[in-house]
Amino acid sequence: MLPLSKLCVHTITTKPWPIEVAMDKYAAAGIGGITVWRQALEGKNIETVRAGLASRNLEVVSLCRGGFFPAADVKGLQAAIDDNLRAIDEAAALGAPMIVLVCGAVPGQPLEKSRDQIVDGIQAVLPHAEACGVKLAIEPLHPMYADDRSAISTMAQANAACERIGSPSVGIAVDVYHVWWDDALPDQIRLAAQHNRLFAFHVCDWMTPTTDLLNDRGLMGEGCIDIPGIRKAMEEAGFDGFNEVEIFSNRWWSQDQDAFLSRIVSAYQEHC
């Protein structure tokens, strides 16, 4: 059975809870890690949050999220860089060792151009990230988000971007929701591992039918993804980090969050 010490929950998963409640509940459930979404920090004193997480022995796995580098004009490109520099400051203040990047795309702009802008943007913020000891994890997003969320849709494209950047501080966040369908996944996981790029592993499930492109993710075991198979591929390649539960679901958010957290813990043990 998977140890709870390797379970991490994203604050967005239990969105109805403010972070003070989330940290209490996660710790009481024996969960080992937390990934903090930036909106959970809005209006909060980051040092206080950091102390609260530390006192509950919750390991901060990452800050979600930076990215969205592509833009139609210079002003937009600079605004993205500025926002990512702020995210790096927030990660450093929180003690998060890593930021997850949803890399961005501009509808109608050629995807190659957006990928160039993503590489340029990451390179622009990289010195600050390195100075702060914060790693950057490119998350390939499902091709259904290629219009406006990520021009990086596959592990192969994420590996290619990392190769162009060539920094040990830039790697990949593998989320089963985005990559489960890809027949190149096992090879690309191995390639990423060879270059020490396997930075994070996110789990949830794909519902049939899926009624909303963004907020209809399933709890592990509710859908069709072979999560244990992908986790095995990750671990055989050398990954030994957290299994991070990241579920966007209007359905689950509308239910009792205590009961949901119990379901997360049991689903993690039975279906990851």
Added chain:
Amino acid sequence: MLPLSKLCVHTITTKPWPIEVAMDKYAAAGIGGITVWRQALEGKNIETVRAGLASRNLEVVSLCRGGFFPAADVKGLQAAIDDNLRAIDEAAALGAPMIVLVCGAVPGQPLEKSRDQIVDGIQAVLPHAEACGVKLAIEPLHPMYADDRSAISTMAQANAACERIGSPSVGIAVDVYHVWWDDALPDQIRLAAQHNRLFAFHVCDWMTPTTDLLNDRGLMGEGCIDIPGIRKAMEEAGFDGFNEVEIFSNRWWSQDQDAFLSRIVSAYQEHC
């Protein structure tokens, strides 16, 4: 400007119209081709429909759709074969030279196994298709349909399936909606062309945001797909068939279909 003689409309695009109305309207608009969905034939005499299309000089481009070969048990596999044999009979009766295949998938079943079942299913019906002079076009579907609609998600997988089958009667239907995001698309179009597998070309557009996974396709020009660029790649590879407008859209279906057809004709000329 693209000639209307190369424009084909799928009956599903103007779903509110019975086929008798659709054929009148398409012909009056000067449209050269029609792809007939099987549900448009339900309760109709196929010979009468065929005669009606011929008298209006509407070329039947294909019958939509066969496929859905994968199944969890032998009974399901056989039922799929039987249904595809019926579809071949219907295509022959209608004078359709081709059937478009939405290949199918079973949620939770390994995609490789479903792809094997797809190849087996096509091989099972291929002798009857060849005897009837009906070609079979594998349509790679967007990865967001990999759970239950198609284990063939990319042009590379479609080419691989064609390679395994090895028949000049089995090729590929390229729909921009499904493949526009794929950086391997140009190479895979060329590969398909080298083996004479470019059987069909479907157009529509990808909306931002997309509010429904199935029925929120856009009219050409409404979304982010570089349709002229993909058409150019098809034609440079040697494709000279119809440009088929296949739009599933609750929004457009709810509007006046005469006005919609006018918009289709102008969008075809401006954005394809």
